[in-house]
Amino acid sequence: xxxxxxxxxxxxxxxxxxxxxxxxxxxxxxxxxxxxxxxxxxxxxxxxxxxxxxxxxxxxxxxxxxxxxxxxxxxxxxxxxxxxxxxxxxxxxxxxxxxxxxxxxxxxxxxxxxxxxxxxxxxxxxxxxx
Amino acid sequence: xxxxxxxxxxxxxxxxxxxxxxxxxxxxxxxxxxxxxxxxxxxxxxxxxxxxxxxxxxxxxxxxxxxxxxxxxxxxxxxxxxxxxxxxxxxxxxxxxxxxxxxxxxxxxxxxxxxxxxxxxxxxxxxxxxxxxxxxxxxxxxxxxxxxxxxxxxxxxxxxxxxxxxxxxxxxxxxxxxxxxxxxxxxxxxxxxxxxxxxxxxxxxxxxxxxxxxxxxxxxxxxxxxxxxxxxxxxxxxxxxxxxxxxxxxxxxxxxxxxxxxxxxxxxxxxxxxxxxxxxxxxxxxxxxxxxxxxxxxxxxxxxxxxxxxxxxxxxxxxxxxxxxxxxxxxxxxxxxxxxxxxxxxxxxxxxxxxxxxxxxxxxxxxxxxxxxxxxxxxxxxxxxxxxxxxxxxxxxxxxxxxxxxxxxxxxxxxxxxxxxxxxxxxxxxxxxxxxxxxxxxxxxxxxxxxxxxxxxxxx
Numbered sequence: 001x002x003x004x005x006x007x008x009x010x011x012x013x014x015x016x017x018x019x020x021x022x023x024x025x026x027x028x029x030x031x032x033x034x035x036x037x038x039x040x041x042x043x044x045x046x047x048x049x050x051x052x053x054x055x056x057x058x059x060x061x062x063x064x065x066x067x068x069x070x071x072x073x074x075x076x077x078x079x080x081x082x083x084x085x086x087x088x089x090x091x092x093x094x095x096x097x098x099x100x101x102x103x104x105x106x107x108x109x110x111x112x113x114x115x116x117x118x119x120x121x122x123x124x125x126x127x128x129x130x
Numbered sequence: 131x132x133x134x135x136x137x138x139x140x141x142x143x144x145x146x147x148x149x150x151x152x153x154x155x156x157x158x159x160x161x162x163x164x165x166x167x168x169x170x171x172x173x174x175x176x177x178x179x180x181x182x183x184x185x186x187x188x189x190x191x192x193x194x195x196x197x198x199x200x201x202x203x204x205x206x207x208x209x210x211x212x213x214x215x216x217x218x219x220x221x222x223x224x225x226x227x228x229x230x231x232x233x234x235x236x237x238x239x240x241x242x243x244x245x246x247x248x249x250x251x252x253x254x255x256x257x258x259x260x261x262x263x264x265x266x267x268x269x270x271x272x273x274x275x276x277x278x279x280x281x282x283x284x285x286x287x288x289x290x291x292x293x294x295x296x297x298x299x300x301x302x303x304x305x306x307x308x309x310x311x312x313x314x315x316x317x318x319x320x321x322x323x324x325x326x327x328x329x330x331x332x333x334x335x336x337x338x339x340x341x342x343x344x345x346x347x348x349x350x351x352x353x354x355x356x357x358x359x360x361x362x363x364x365x366x367x368x369x370x371x372x373x374x375x376x377x378x379x380x381x382x383x384x385x386x387x388x389x390x391x392x393x394x395x396x397x398x399x400x401x402x403x404x405x406x407x408x409x410x411x412x413x414x415x416x417x418x419x420x421x422x423x424x425x426x427x428x429x430x431x432x433x434x435x436x437x438x439x440x441x442x443x444x445x446x447x448x449x450x451x452x453x454x455x456x457x458x459x460x461x462x463x464x465x466x467x468x469x470x471x472x473x474x475x476x477x478x479x480x481x482x483x484x485x486x487x488x489x490x491x492x493x494x495x496x497x498x499x500x501x502x503x504x505x506x507x508x509x510x511x512x513x514x515x516x517x518x519x520x521x522x523x524x525x526x527x528x529x530x531x532x533x534x535x536x537x538x539x540x541x542x543x544x545x546x547x548x549x550x551x552x553x554x555x556x557x558x559x560x561x562x563x564x565x566x567x568x569x570x571x572x573x574x575x576x577x578x579x580x581x582x583x584x585x586x587x588x589x590x
Contacts, residue, residue, distance in 0.1 A: 006256045011278050011287075014422060015299055015313070051438055053429075061331075061436025069237050069332060077439045112247040112443040114295060 007116040017047040019116050030101045039093055050082035166446040171309040179446035181240045183322055184307045190239055190322035201228045204347050208354045227343040234336035242442040243326030244312035254294035283421040302402050316401040331435045334391055341388045344381045398423040398430040
């Protein structure tokens with residue numbers, strides 16, 4: 001299968017969803033460090049927005065509790081809305097930055113929010129001649 | 131070649147890997163299957179994946195039955211009397227509480243508690259590659275723990291051999307459901323499901339509302355009996371007609387449980403952590419030592435109960451894209467039901483088994499590796515098979531690996547697998563001849579033969 005780079009989770013701030021911004025060496029020939037860091041940082045910020053504790057999320061929580069959580073059956077949660085935003089962002093990044101360089105970002109939600117998977121196409125660096 | 135080696139880590143995961151490996155293809159199979167149908171954990175799904183339950187629904191019908199019967203008796207016998215003598219709001223309040231309790235219970239039981247999907251084979255291979263930095267010739271199993279810093283406190287992350295990944299903090303593997311669950315609290319048989327990150331708030335509202343309901347019914351029944359005995363009827367007859375007995379016994383345990391969970395919510399702990407004493411009495415100087423606590427009761431409560439609702443990570447109703455490697459998938463699908471009854475205690479011998487497993491499957495099922503590939507692998511077992519089982523699992527819980535190395539183990543091994551193991555061992559021998567000179571060949575086949583005779587479970 002194609003070589004893949006996995007960006008693991010960063011748990012230094014607790015259980016919130018955050019990915020490591022360390023630039024993997026396998027991508028050095030393909031991508032700017034800055035672009036990579038910007039992508040991951042934006043993703044981290046988006047997940048932080050999804051999990052943010054504040055007035056709005058508490059309101060949603062209390063309202064849900066009062067309706068015996070039946071409200072979740074018909075309403076989309078704040079988290080789900082942000083996840084859609086993240087999916088759009090990833091698609092956008094793939095189209096603009098990653099696909100032209102022969103890379104593909106996989107949405108972490110498809111990996112259970114464990115990793116950001118970057119698939120490397122056209123092994124120019126490895127030279128095994130696909 | 132290296133990829134080929136890693137692909138055979140967990141053939142069970144291969145049956146779900148097609149969904150993740152080709153997640154951008156839009157082709158549909160003749161009968162598109164949903165992901166819940168190939169879910170590797172021990173869960174049951176209803177309504178085409180909308181409802182998830184543990185394999186043993188446990189005592190859930192009993193819980194529901196008790197609640198319904200108690201309330202039924204209450205409405206039938208106490209309400210008419212109390213409506214007459216007190217107020218019409220009694221059945222109204224009772225009804226509202228009853229509905230709330232039942233909805234909370236069903237939400238707890240049918241919601242995904244925060245199951246983490248298992249790592250894809252690529253991921254598992256990557257983790258092993260990252261850890262095995264000394265060189266690729268000797269295969270070492272992934273170390274069982276990794277230490278990280280959370281809020282300046284050292285937390286150990288454990289490696290889950292079933293799910294092939296390092297568990298995130300506060301995640302635990304439930305052996306009953308065979309899943310890693312995030313913020314694992316406990317597996318509740320009354321509810322028939324694990325209680326974890328996503329359904330803890332439902333569970334908490336269930337027990338709180340149940341406390342209110344039982345206290346309310348208890349109070350009403352006592353009032354009823356008191357009023358009746360004052361009116362001159364026999365006390366015994368009044369008691370017989372009431373749901374008093376059920377209430378009386380359950381009320382204390384429910385109130386106790388509610389109190390306990392209120393304490394947990396206020397200190398942002400899980401039952402699992404509290405029982406294990408993960409954060410208590412570690413260092414006397416520091417307060418609580420729980421790195422997840424916000425050190426404020428209000429914040430802890432709000433976070434746990436009213437925080438944002440995380441999504442389900444297992445995507446039960448997603449459609450499976452058609453498998454690319456259909457022969458491999460069908461082979462592992464056949465094996466999957468046979469090895470479904472695996473035992474957790476055999477996890478510690480996985481390393482040696484994985485190596486041998488790889489050699490078995492490389493020649494038999496997949497045929498993805500060129501015959502020259504086992505060149506490096508045969509040397510491994512003869513070097514490490516004897517010392518590895520005794521050295522490697524020393525931090526592990528059981529001594530079953532030592533049994534594996536020295537004594538025949540009476541494990542229930544499915545005959546199909548054992549037969550296939552023997553056949554494939556014979557078929558490997560030509561590859562051995564290619565790779566190594568005859569003395570080591572005989573030693574290697576001797577060790578493998580011995581291992582096969584001891585009857586270890588071939589698949590993890």
